Amino acid sequence: MDVMLTNLYEASKQWLVGGNGIEEEEVRNAMRKYWQQYEPTIESMMLSDEAKNLDQMEKWEILSYVPDIREKSVLELGAGIGRFTEQLAAVAAQVTAVDFMESYTQQNRERNSKFDNIDFLRADVTELELPSFKYDVIFSNWLLMYLDDNEVRLLVRKMLTWLKDDGYLFIRESCFHPSGNIKIGENPTFYRTPTEYFRILQSETSPSGISNLRSVFVLKRATSVKAYIKAKANPNQLCFLLKKMTHSEEQYESFQAFLDENQYSRSGILRYERIFGPTFVSTGGLETTMEFCKLLNLKPGMKVLDVGCGIGGSAFHMAGTYGVEVHGVDLSTNMITLALENQAKQPLEVKTKVSFEICDITKHSFPEGSFDVVYSRDTILHIGDKETLFSHFYKWLKPGGRVLISDYCRGEQEHSEDFTRYVSQRGYHLLTVQQYGEVLSTVGFKEVEAIDKTSFFIDILKKEVKNFHAKKDEFVKEFSERDYDYILEGWEAKVKRCSAGDQAWGLFIANKPQ
Known part of the structure; x- marks a missing residue:
């Protein structure tokens, strides 16, 4: 041999x-x-x-x-x-x-x-x-x-x-x-x-x-x-x-x-950044990040785990605005590479409070009581066993800690063939907003708020499409007409699915008892 x-x-x-x-x-x-x-x-x-x-x-x-x-x-x-x-x-x-x-x-x-x-x-x-x-x-x-x-x-x-x-x-x-x-x-x-x-x-x-x-x-x-x-x-x-x-x-x-990065190509990530805004790849970009972070009672010195951190936008905002320390994790190597590139451009007080890691959060572990907040935006839709993941969140939080999640959900109705095919092709694991909240309660979280934000989501999508139209020439010059059409069709399809009641968008806030 x-x-x-x-x-x-x-x-x-x-x-x-x-x-x-x-x-x-x-x-x-x-x-x-x-x-x-x-x-x-x-x-x-x-x-x-x-x-x-x-x-x-x-x-x-x-x-x-x-x-x-x-x-x-x-x-x-x-x-x-x-x-x-x-x-x-x-x-x-x-x-x-x-x-x-x-x-x-x-x-x-x-x-x-x-x-x-x-x-x-x-x-x-x-x-x-x-x-x-x-x-x-x-x-x-x-x-x-x-x-x-x-x-x-x-x-x-x-x-x-x-x-x-x-x-x-x-x-x-x-x-x-x-x-x-x-x-x-x-x-x-x-x-x-x-x-x-x-x-x-x-x-x-x-x-x-x-x-x-x-x-x-x-x-x-x-x-x-x-x-x-x-x-x-x-x-x-x-x-x-x-x-x-x-x-x-x-x-x-x-x-x-x-x-080969079919799902997480650098070019694909940068296309979405042009819609959500610099350093963001989550719905509403800085606008929704600012609104949601106000619900977290963040104070200087707190430690935040950002699950599915993308290219760093939420982490930079929390560190810069509230003085917290943020550890961002993502499965995508290209996401974290871009996050590190973005981190180098941040002010010193932000740079020194943020760290990034590539890992599979479903197989990872942190010491018990490591964080004051677990924050996640439109990421957990990829994970089937949400109960086990949420039990880990619960363990990783300090007593009195808080979790905030936004995520794609499914409507209560019987779903159309198009929506069923869409979910299957993407490999998503979607719950209704109510079911999502129930899973958080099951693992021990208290004061669980499961808020259906679908109407708000539709408004954001329409606003993003309007802004995207205004940037068409600039976008096509950097990418291509085909990329422009692909993004536009995707956003219009989301509006259609949400308006028809197939797709929903939920915001979930819960606390770990003291």
């Missing part, structure tokens, strides 16, 4: 390089020369003269995103002087610490000589060969940004084989731009967007060892490092956690369809 995989890697490397071996060697030489300029210190590891303080602020946060490694085998790539090696070795059964600079590896060896469960290895990860299915977790902090795209793809394939089935890959990278303030000479680093990382990490495959099956990485979560947000107003330090999973060819094709 190992021989077969080794041969496959060599063939893959030749194919990826595409005859540009000289260019690949130039990349490696540039990186080597770059790091030879620096002494093996924590300041050089973080490229910051504030490194000692930043290290203390971020270290335990970073480690909190790593899966349980107790009694597990860990491969640490780009270990450097061992800033994380000590913490990994103190818990894991065995750690293999790899770095391509001899001086850094030697510093790590001296720094962590008290441990007998660490193997120190000086190696370039682009040439590294390790046994298959050996490790439970692969950990890297600032590594892939020092590899070009082809090198990352090849490494991803290798990591898929080094990991055991259901093993985890954890990476932390600087996205968009540099974060440090120390610079010597030309910086050859690759500062990718989060979406570029998602695409590379999840698109590569490797044989699983079982006929017709292949292994892939599936993203479990991605989140900004809060220490960098608070200390430097920088949300672009991202941690990614992926799980190795095996898929049949049929399953893999379905997974690829998701990766």
Whole structure:
């Protein structure tokens, strides 16, 4: 098996390089020369003269995103002087610490000589060969940004084989731009967007060892490092956690369809933003956000969970207007990438109070009593098991906390074939407004208000269509006539469904008892 995989890697490397071996060697030489300029210190590891303080602020946060490694085998790539090696070795059964600079590896060896469960290895990860299915977790902090795209793809394939089935890959990278303030000479680093990382990490495959099956990485979560947000107003330090999973060819094709972003393309999101307003992709944009937030009794210092946060509009409004801290979560990688881009444009007092995370909220967990408010706009229609989700909301709220949700609902009547087909095609799970409120009551919420806002929704839709007409030339110039017609037809269809009584729109407010 190992021989077969080794041969496959060599063939893959030749194919990826595409005859540009000289260019690949130039990349490696540039990186080597770059790091030879620096002494093996924590300041050089973080490229910051504030490194000692930043290290203390971020270290335990970073480690909190790593899966349980107790009694597990860990491969640490780009270990450097061992800033994380000590913490990994103190818990894991065995750690293999790899770095391509001899001086850094030697510093790590001296720094962590008290441990007998660490193997120190000086190696370039682009040439590294390790046994298959050996490790439970692969950990890297600032590594892939020092590899070009082809090198990352090849490494991803290798990591898929080094990991055991259901093993985890954890990476932390600087996205968009540099974060440090120390610079010597030309910086050859690759500062990718989060979406570029998602695409590379999840698109590569490797044989699983079982006929017709292949292994892939599936993203479990991605989140900004809060220490960098608070200390430097920088949300672009991202941690990614992926799980190795095996898929049949049929399953893999379905997974690829998701990766191709058919539902959440960047262009599609930006089209909707042109209707709802800058940074918004929810009904009524800033207008409804302002109205609903007034119902939350928000006060400075409160913590808000924004479920289905989109591209950040509600989070920015709450942080800027009320001084609350907002943690926005969304399943869409493009939504969060745009949210991070928008966050960079916000005033300092907003930037430092907002964080974003990509995750499946139905599979995620927060400590009990983490938030004062759970806020969600037109998102839970995608989720079938609302009762379990609402029970999680209840647990995550502090005593006296409040939940506010707006969502698509269905009318009380027998539905038309068009509406039934529409719901099926979208994969929506719709309840009546009354049923929605009953589910909130079932899980323990009190003072539940289930308000039918369909008439208000229709008025907003008509207003948005009117404004959209006025922006036609500008919109068509940026997108296309076809996109314009698609949006217009969609809005008119919503008005028709709501007016006919098939579709409804509900606003739900409820409290967790003190």
